[in-house]
Amino acid sequence: MSDPLRRLVILGGGTAGWLTAAYLARALPAAGGPGWAIALVESADVPTIGVGEGSFPTLRATLATLGRSEAEFLRAADASFKQGVHFVGWAGGPTPGHAQDAYFHPFELPVGGDAPGLLPFWLDSGADEARPAYADAVTGQAQVVRAGRGPKRPGDPDWAGPMNYAYHFDAARLALWLRDIATANGVAVTEATIVGAERGEDGGVAALRTAEGERIEGDIFIDCSGFRALLIGETLGSPFHDVGDVLFNDRAVALQVPSAADAPIAPYTLAVAQPGGWIWDIGLADRRGTGLVYSSRHWSDEAAAAALRAHGGHDAPVRQLRFRTGYRTRPWIANTIAVGLAAGFVEPLESTGIMLVEVAARMLAEMLSGAEDPRALAGAARGFNRQMTARFAAIVEFLKLHYCAGRRRDTGHWRDHADPATWPDGLADKLAQWRRRLPSRFDFTVDYETFLPPSWAYILHGLGFATEAGAGAIARDPAAARNAIATFARIRQAGRQAAAALPDHRALVMHYRRLS
Numbered sequence: 001m002s003d004p005l006r007r008l009v010i011l012g013g014g015t016a017g018w019l020t021a022a023y024l025a026r027a028l029p030a031a032g033g034p035g036w037a038i039a040l041v042e043s044a045d046v047p048t049i050g051v052g053e054g055s056f057p058t059l060r061a062t063l064a065t066l067g068r069s070e071a072e073f074l075r076a077a078d079a080s081f082k083q084g085v086h087f088v089g090w091a092g093g094p095t096p097g098h099a100q101d102a103y104f105h106p107f108e109l110p111v112g113g114d115a116p117g118l119l120p121f122w123l124d125s126g127a128d129e130a131r132p133a134y135a136d137a138v139t140g141q142a143q144v145v146r147a148g149r150g151p152k153r154p155g156d157p158d159w160a161g162p163m164n165y166a167y168h169f170d171a172a173r174l175a176l177w178l179r180d181i182a183t184a185n186g187v188a189v190t191e192a193t194i195v196g197a198e199r200g201e202d203g204g205v206a207a208l209r210t211a212e213g214e215r216i217e218g219d220i221f222i223d224c225s226g227f228r229a230l231l232i233g234e235t236l237g238s239p240f241h242d243v244g245d246v247l248f249n250d251r252a253v254a255l256q257v258p259s260a261a262d263a264p265i266a267p268y269t270l271a272v273a274q275p276g277g278w279i280w281d282i283g284l285a286d287r288r289g290t291g292l293v294y295s296s297r298h299w300s301d302e303a304a305a306a307a308l309r310a311h312g313g314h315d316a317p318v319r320q321l322r323f324r325t326g327y328r329t330r331p332w333i334a335n336t337i338a339v340g341l342a343a344g345f346v347e348p349l350e351s352t353g354i355m356l357v358e359v360a361a362r363m364l365a366e367m368l369s370g371a372e373d374p375r376a377l378a379g380a381a382r383g384f385n386r387q388m389t390a391r392f393a394a395i396v397e398f399l400k401l402h403y404c405a406g407r408r409r410d411t412g413h414w415r416d417h418a419d420p421a422t423w424p425d426g427l428a429d430k431l432a433q434w435r436r437r438l439p440s441r442f443d444f445t446v447d448y449e450t451f452l453p454p455s456w457a458y459i460l461h462g463l464g465f466a467t468e469a470g471a472g473a474i475a476r477d478p479a480a481a482r483n484a485i486a487t488f489a490r491i492r493q494a495g496r497q498a499a500a501a502l503p504d505h506r507a508l509v510m511h512y513r514r515l516s
């Protein structure tokens with residue numbers, strides 16, 4: 001008699017492996033279908049990547065499904081709150097509303113949602129220096145982060161607050177917390193180093209082979225083995241679509257910088273442009289996680305390490321990481337699915353790595369629950385592959401936008417980014433049109449987008465993208481213009497009130513730390 005439980009084996013105990021395990025252990029039983037026995041294989045001899053400390057607002061909804069409190073998560077992962085990304089030095093000169101080269105990409109949508117609404121009137125409202133920054137004009141969140149405030153009050157419900165938010169955290173501690181949840185929900189852990197895999201008759205994987213000569217069989221395998229991609233790449237040969245000719249950065253150095261117990265914690269990720277890359281700076285309660293992502297074609301390891309140390313004011317040895325930018329065109333082959341770095345990687349400019357793990361876990365929870373029949377399994381694989389590759393391609397365009405919608409051209413790195421020959425066709429098509437007209441929903445296949453039109457507008461107009469769109473909007477529709485002006489005033493006022501009512505970010509983080 002066949003075993004009624006289907007065996008799902010996850011290879012890899014990094015953030016991808018443990019998040020997928022914790023999510024599926026709760027979501028698969030809830031989705032119905034066959035029962036699942038989930039096992040995760042991890043090896044103390046193969047380190048995790050150990051970075052990946054900024055997240056996307058979707059993480060709140062994902063963590064909320066795990067059945068633990070937000071306070072427990074914040075304490076366990078040493079987390080703080082993130083309300084967007086503050087970019088410095090990307091535009092090549094002063095940006096609209098600023099005397100310096102700086103702009104903010106908030107997580108809050110513009111007031112009025114994602115319709116262009118206020119944008120034409122902002123564009124038509126005078127010279128760059130005479131109007132507030134676009135993000136300041138359309139949401140109060142920029143005022144909240146400038147005041148150093150958190151996105152919620154201590155009494156607000158878990159996973160929600162007046163401002164949209166994500167988190168910063170300690171990657172190793174997050175993985176341990178997720179491990180605890182997964183094992184409490186029945187995930188079995190095997191400590192073993194995998195040296196190879198046996199192919200199955202269906203063209204997928206039949207079993208993993210351990211260094212001790214044991215076999216680990218499964219019905220479904222999830223490859224979370226990191227950049228090595230032991231199953232999807234080495235065993236099954238899924239093609240890797242390299243986009244290093246679009247996004248040049250292929251290395252990073254990382255450095256943790258201790259913080260004083262009373263130092264303010266920035267409620268956003270800081271992204272500071274450099275001659276050959278950019279620095280991330282993430283604030284936690286006891287330290288800042290900093291790193292510099294750069295292109296080895298344009299900058300030396302020594303220059304990158306020196307720039308990072310100078311930024312942090314900290315002279316410790318840096319950690320070096322190398323990566324290939326791109327993604328598997330078939331992340332799901334037969335019974336084997338890649339999640340996390342095994343599926344692909346693009347530079348962490350907008351924290352999309354863990355978000356894509358969340359997306360994959362959500363899709364798997366639904367697709368696997370109906371996939372006992374081989375025809376359904378093959379259909380699920382095609383759907384998953386279509387979705388994930390389209391998502392990666394859309395993210396590549398959005399990240400490239402950060403480099404080419406501004407005017408920075410001072411080094412080879414920035415000049416090469418500005419060269420239209422390095423732009424994906426879809427992005428070149430969009431920018432050509434947006435120099436004349438406003439972005440529209442029809443420019444996007446919204447189901448595949450991580451970043452909806454408002455995010456594109458925050459980057460474009462944060463950078464001071466040169467466009468004729470919006471010209472004459474006020475004269476064409478004076479009544480709508482008066483409404484827009486009144487709305488801008490209300491947003492400013494609401495932002496001031498929110499900044500006054502919300503708690504200091506460090507005080508909020510420490511409040512949650514004290515809760516058990």
Ligand SMILES: Cc1cc2nc3c(=O)[nH]c(=O)nc-3n(C[C@H](O)[C@H](O)[C@H](O)COP(=O)(O)OP(=O)(O)OC[C@H]3O[C@@H](n4cnc5c(N)ncnc54)[C@H](O)[C@@H]3O)c2cc1C
Nearest residue numbers: 012013014015016049052054194225226340341348353354
């Ligand atoms: C420089 C950099 C910065 C980043 N910043 C961000 C960010 O800010 N936000 C974000 O969302 N993402 C970020 N990412 C991406 C993020 O780190 C990853 O998406 C996330 O950590 C998931 O990694 P992973 O679990 O796929 O891989 P890993 O952490 O590499 O884990 C791989 C696991 O597989 C196991 N394994 C491998 N081979 C074997 C074997 N042979 N036998 C047994 N076990 C094995 C390892 O032991 C490990 O447990 C960043 C990545 C880089 C490179």
